[in-house]
Amino acid sequence: MKLIRYGRKGLEKPGLVDAQGHVRDLMGVLPDINATTLMPESLARLAKLPAEALPVVPEPGRIGVPWSGCGKFVGVGLNYADHAAESGLPVPAEPVLFMKTTSSMMGCNDPVVLPQGSLKSDWEVELGVVIGSKARYVDEANALSCVAGYCVVNDLSEREYQLERGGQWDKGKGCDTFGPVGPWLVTRDEVPDPQSLALWLELNGRRIQNGSTRTMVFGVATLVSYISRFMTLYPGDLITTGTPPGVGLGHKPPLYLKPGDEMRLGIDGLGEQRQRVFAWDQALIDE
Ligand code: ZN
Numbered sequence: 001m002k003l004i005r006y007g008r009k010g011l012e013k014p015g016l017v018d019a020q021g022h023v024r025d026l027m028g029v030l031p032d033i034n035a036t037t038l039m040p041e042s043l044a045r046l047a048k049l050p051a052e053a054l055p056v057v058p059e060p061g062r063i064g065v066p067w068s069g070c071g072k073f074v075g076v077g078l079n080y081a082d083h084a085a086e087s088g089l090p091v092p093a094e095p096v097l098f099m100k101t102t103s104s105m106m107g108c109n110d111p112v113v114l115p116q117g118s119l120k121s122d123w124e125v126e127l128g129v130v131i132g133s134k135a136r137y138v139d140e141a142n143a144l145s146c147v148a149g150y151c152v153v154n155d156l157s158e159r160e161y162q163l164e165r166g167g168q169w170d171k172g173k174g175c176d177t178f179g180p181v182g183p184w185l186v187t188r189d190e191v192p193d194p195q196s197l198a199l200w201l202e203l204n205g206r207r208i209q210n211g212s213t214r215t216m217v218f219g220v221a222t223l224v225s226y227i228s229r230f231m232t233l234y235p236g237d238l239i240t241t242g243t244p245p246g247v248g249l250g251h252k253p254p255l256y257l258k259p260g261d262e263m264r265l266g267i268d269g270l271g272e273q274r275q276r277v278f279a280w281d282q283a284l285i286d287e
Contacts, residue, residue, distance in 0.1 A: 001016055001043070001046060001047055001149075001186070001187045001189075001190070002016060002017035002184040002185070002186050002187075002190075002271075003015075003016055003017075003033050003037075003046075003066050003067065003149070003184060003185040003186075003187070004016065004017055004023060004060070004063060004066055004182070004183060004184050004185075005032070005033055005063070005064040005065065005066055005067070005068070006023060006057065006060035006061060006062065006063050006064065007060075007061060007062060007064065008061075008062060009062070009064065009106075009107070009110075012032070012064035012065075012068070013025070013026075013027055013032075014026040014027065014029075014030055014031070014032055014033040014037075015057060015060065016046070016051060016054070017184055018051040018052070019051075022056050022057075023056070023057040023060045024051050024054035024055065024056060024057065025054055025055045025056075025057050026046075026054065028054070028055075029046070029049065029054075032068055033066065033067045033068065033185075034067060034068045034069040034236065035067065035068075035069040035070070035071070035234065035235040035236025036069075036235065037067065038067060038130060038131070038132040038148035038149070038185075038235045038236055039132055039133065039148075039235050040132060040133060040148075043132065043148060043187055047187070047189075062107060062109070062110075063107050063108055063109060063182055063183045064106075064107045064182070065105050065106065065107060065181045065182060066151060066181065066182045066183070066184055066185035067130065067185055067236060068236075069236045070102050070105060070236050070237060070238050071102070071234050071236055071237050072099065072102065072231070072234075072237050072238075073099065073100040073101065073102050073104070073105060073179060073237075073238045073240070074097060074098075074099060074100075074227055074231075074237065074238070074239045074240070075097065075098045075099065075100050075155060075169075075173060075239075075240050076095050076096065076097060076218070076223055076239065076240065076241050076242045077092075077095075077096035077097070077098060077169065077242065078091065078092050078096050078217075078242065079095065079096075079216050079217050079218055079223075079241055079242025079243075080211060080215055080216060080217065080242055080243065080244045080245065081215065081217055082211075082215065082244065082245040083242065083243055083244055083245045083247065083250070084217075085245070086245045086246075086247070086249070086250030087247075087249060087250065091217055092217070094226070095217075095218050095222075095223060095226050095227075097227065097230070098168060098169040098170055098173055099170055099173075099174070100155070100170075100173045100174050100178070100179055100240065101170075101173075101174030101179075103174070103176065104156075104173070104174050104175060104176060104177065104178040104179035105179040105180075105181050105238075106177050106179060106180055106181070107180065107181075107182060108152065108180050108181065108182035108183045108271070108272075108273035108274070108275075109180075109183075109273060109274050109275060110177065110180065110275065111177065111275065111276055111277070111278050111283045112154075112156060112177050112178070112180070112257070112263070112275045112276070112277045112278065113176060113177045113277075113278050113279075113280055113282075113283050114257060114258075114259065114277060114278065114279055114280055115158060115161070115175045115176070115280055116280040116281075118158050118160075118161075118175075118280070119160065119256065120158055120159035120160040120161075120248075120249075120254070120256045121156060121157070121158050121159075121256055121257040121277075122156070122157045122158070122159055122247050122248040122249055122256055122257065123154060123156060123201055123203065123208075123209070123247060123248065123257065123263055123265070124154065124155035124156070124157060124209075124243035124247055125152070125153075125154060125199050125200065125201040125209050125211075125243060125244070125265040125266075125267070126152075126153045126154070126155050126199070126240045126241055126242060126243050127150060127152075127153070127194065127197060127199065127213050127220070127240075127241045127267060127270075128150060128151040128152065128153035128181060128238055128239070128240050128241070129147055129150060129194070129220055129223070129224065129238070129239040129240075129241060130147065130148045130149050130150065130151060130185055130236070130237075130238055131146055131147065131148060131224075131233045131234060131235055131236065131237040131238075131239070132146065132147060132148025132149070132188075132235050133145065133146040133148075133235065134146070134232060134233065134234055134235065135224060135227075135228040135232065135233040136228055136232040136233075137228055137229060138224065138225055138228045139225055140221045140222055140225045141221075143220075143221040143222075143223075143224035143225040143228075144188065144194075144220065144221050144224070146224060146228075146233065147188050147220070147224065148185070148187065148188065148235065149185045149186050149187040149188050149190075149191070150185070150186050150188070150191050150194060150267075150270055151181055151182055151184065151185050151186065151238075151270060152180075152181070152182065152183070152199075152265065152266060152267050152270050152271060152272070152273055153179065153180070153181055153238070153240040154179070154180040154201075154263065154265055154273060154275065155173070155178075155179070155240050155243060156173075156175070156177070156178035156179070156180075157169075157172050157173055157178070157247075158171075158172035158173075158175060158178075159172060159248075159249050159254075159256070160172070161175075179240075180273050180275055181238070182271070182273065183271040183272070183273065184270065184271050186269060186270050186271075190269065191269065191270075194213060194219070194220045195213050195214055195216065195219050195220065196212065196213065196214055197212065197213045197267050197268045197269070197270070198210075198211070198212050198267070198268045199211050199212070199213065199244060199265075199266070199267045199268075200265065200266060200267075201246065201263060201264070201265035202263070202264045202265070203255075203261060203262075203263055204261055204262055205262075205264075208246050209243070209244055209245070209246030209247070209265070210244070210246065211243075211244020211245065211246070212244070213241075215244065216241065216242065217242075220241060223239060223241060224239065227239060257277045258277065259277055259278055259279045259282060260276070260277065261276070261277040262274065262275070262276050262277070263275045263277070
């Protein structure tokens with residue numbers, strides 16, 4: 001299943017995308033897609049619905065984050081060896097974790113707003129893993145059974161705030177609009193192998209990131225198991241699993257986002273995102 005939420009920010013309606021790519025209205029079935037919806041029993045119930053019997057939404061308009069109620073948004077750093085190399089950092093012996101704010105999450109095509117004074121804002125196409133069952137000290141063999149599904153994430157990062165301002169990476173990772181998610185949450189049954197997905201990003205029409213989840217240092221099952229040793233993962237939590245090479249920081253000279261730029265990014269089977277970049281005083285974030 002491809003779950004989607006559409007409509008104005010804060011007023012999104014639940015839907016699913018059928019095999020023909022049409023959005024079908026789930027309003028008659030449930031009020032919203034939230035963390036509870038992502039639990040196995042609830043997904044199993046939804047999967048039994050005959051999609052063709054649900055009303056088609058002719059013009060869904062804006063697409064929101066595909067579920068509400070994400071309790072935490074965990075980032076994994078340097079999880080592709082070639083990206084670690086372009087960042088001038090060693091491949092880590094254990095997964096590098098950081099937290100992105102849940103307030104950075106936004107719809108897949110919403111405007112990206114550069115924070116005030118930002119000169120080094122950068123892109124990162126990533127596979128997002130959405131938790132569907134509580135995971136605490138889960139072993140690798142059972143880790144994927146805790147996953148509800150997958151989505152595209154752009155892990156936008158302000159490199160100066162992340163790397164040059166002292167302390168943790170979080171300063172450069174949690175800015176408003178720095179976490180586009182979606183367009184869909186694709187349930188796990190439709191992604192039999194999360195380690196064989198192509199992922200890519202284009203900046204102003206130029207392909208700039210091209211990779212495969214095959215070259216992750218730590219795969220999805222390892223990451224879910226590993227993170228669950230440090231914090232309990234709950235339904236609705238989101239893990240973004242690191243980016244392949246091609247980020248702005250790795251260019252010589254470095255290349256960063258400026259107002260007017262457009263990013264397009266996607267992952268096999270998980271859909272595409274498209275964001276236009278605005279200066280901090282150019283766009284109203286809450287609209
Ligand atoms: Zn990242």
